[in-house]
Amino acid sequence: MxxxxxxxxxxxxxxxxxxxxxxxxxxxxxxxxxxxxxxxxxxxxxxxxxxxxxxxxxxxxxxxxxxxxxxxxxxxxxxxxxxxxxxxxxxxxxxxxxxxxxxxxxxxxxxxxxxxxxxxxxxxxxxxxxxxxxxxxxxxxxxxxxxxxxxxxxxxxxxxxxxxxxxxxxxxxxxxxxxxxxGCLPLPGGWRVTDADEHSITELDGRPALQVFREAAGPALGADLRRATRNLRVGLTDAEQDRRMFTVRNIVGVDLRRGHLTINDNVSEGQHVVFVRQDADSxxxxxxxxxxxxxxxxxxxxxxxxxxxxxxxxxxxxxxxxxxxxxxxxxxxxxxxxxxxxxxxxxxxxxxxxxxxxxxxx
Known part of the structure; x- marks a missing residue:
């Protein structure tokens, strides 16, 4: 009781x-x-x-x-x-x-x-x-x-x-x-930050972060980065045991030449990343x-x-x-x-x- x-x-x-x-x-x-x-x-x-x-x-x-x-x-x-x-x-x-x-x-x-x-x-x-x-x-x-x-x-x-x-x-x-x-649902997959510079994620699992992002977004969104950065977010976590316990951050910029993603928070090597979809249905x-x-x-x-x-x-x-x-x-x-x-x-x-x-x- x-x-x-x-x-x-x-x-x-x-x-x-x-x-x-x-x-x-x-x-x-x-x-x-x-x-x-x-x-x-x-x-x-x-x-x-x-x-x-x-x-x-x-x-x-x-x-x-x-x-x-x-x-x-x-x-x-x-x-x-x-x-x-x-x-x-x-x-x-x-x-x-x-x-x-x-x-x-x-x-x-x-x-x-x-x-x-x-x-x-x-x-x-x-x-x-x-x-x-x-x-x-x-x-x-x-x-x-x-x-x-x-x-x-x-x-x-x-x-x-x-x-x-x-x-x-x-x-x-x-x-x-x-x-x-x-308020969002994670896309399949998870990655570890292997290189970062303040607000920029430069590498995920040793690969250019933007390349990983395009692949996670899928062919349609990956080909349209403007729409992809509006509909998708970055989920940061210090552990990979529970993919639901992440902190959502916006993607505020992409560097096409170097393949970097910039978010509205500091990011450091060793953190784990998921990409998430954020809309009314999700x-x-x-x-x-x-x-x-x-x-x-x-x-x-x-x-x-x-x-x-x-x-x-x-x-x-x-x-x-x-x-x-x-x-x-x-x-x-x-x-x-x-x-x-x-x-x-x-x-x-x-x-x-x-x-x-x-x-x-x-």
Missing amino acids: SNVVASSAYAQSNDWHLALEHAIHRLQRIDGANLGFVYISDRFTANCDAILERLRTATPVRHWVGASGVGVLGSEQAELDAPGISLMLCRLPKDSFRVFSGRTPLPRDFAAYGAIVHGDPATPDMSELVQDMASKVRAGSISGGLASARQHPVQIADTALSGGMSGVAFDERIRLVTGVSQ ASEDFRQMLQRLQQACPEPPVCGIYVSGSGRGGALFDSDDSEVAMIAEVFDNLPLAGFFSSGEIAGDRLYGFTGTLTLFF
């Missing part, structure tokens, strides 16, 4: 008071609720303290974590560039979690097993912070995302924060499983595969979930901003869900971009 009981609600309004009151009204009452997740539109960041104050008077929950987003989502709706608030109440076993931030570090005597985290996209060493935090939990894996906003993103860890990382850590009584959807198929893997990994039906989607996804990648939550509902019916559209997604010990990460509690 699960140690978690949860309820979620989502509401939209140009007035933060109305959005919050509608969301509170839609929440199912949970006696003994002791942890809340709150995701707010970036249009409401100036009102974050007032939102937290109202949540503490309207619910029994004193501990709240979350972030701002250029869009927020719930179990039945998601919308980018719209003012809204997403809430989730949880009742967890006593002393099974700790809220932490730079102001209130995680206590050393708390045996953290997993964590949901939020971060500031302006923090320059965020990838290193993610790895460090993952090393502090016994599962070696965390999940969450970076706050997003047009101007000043905020994190919430019992209070409004900026900079660094914050979140909530759980002991081993709280079971979590996380899936990552890259994104939907990849998302459904991720949900199937999560369903198989759950020892029992999940109690609730946190979904973090890259701000470049939504209707720009799928049929609508709601497409991802609709697919989640097809597999996990009536699942309490809260989340937001982020400027970076966190899963395992890595910081991603343009992905979707779903963390289930069971």
Whole structure:
């Protein structure tokens, strides 16, 4: 039997008071609720303290974590560039979690097993912070995302924060499983970078990178590099054991004379490369595969979930901003869900971009 009981609600309004009151009204009452997740539109960041104050008077929950987003989502709706608030109440076993931030570090005597985290996209060493935090939990894996906003993103860890990382850590009584959807599907094959120069991949398995790319793209796309670089991406990983766990990067240039590929990231010798197709059909198929893997990994039906989607996804990648939550509902019916559209997604010990990460509690 699960140690978690949860309820979620989502509401939209140009007035933060109305959005919050509608969301509170839609929440199912949970006696003994002791942890809340709150995701707010970036249009409401100036009102974050007032939102937290109202949540503490309207619910029994004193501990709240979350972030701002250029869009927020719930179990039945998601919308980018719209003012809204997403809430989730949880009742967890006593002393099974700790809220932490730079102001209130995680206590050393708390045996953290997993964590949901939020971060500031302006923090320059965020990838290193993610790895460090993952090393502090016994599962070696965390999940969450970076706050997003047009101007000043905020994190919430019992209070409004900026900079660094914050979140909530759980002991081993709280079971979590996380899936990552890259929004694309890898083409057959995989290669090792044997020569590179900053942003340029010069050789793959000892051959000119552009030659390998043309072959992987196939005869039609390989003959039309302009179309190939629009439809295909580079997936970088430090290991070749799991071809799904890669970081997607755009191809920003080709050197026809030297056979080099230039991407929007540094690349180094020894990294492994896959080429991926990124379009609406591939994104939907990849998302459904991720949900199937999560369903198989759950020892029992999940109690609730946190979904973090890259701000470049939504209707720009799928049929609508709601497409991802609709697919989640097809597999996990009536699942309490809260989340937001982020400027970076966190899963395992890595910081991603343009992905979707779903963390289930069971």
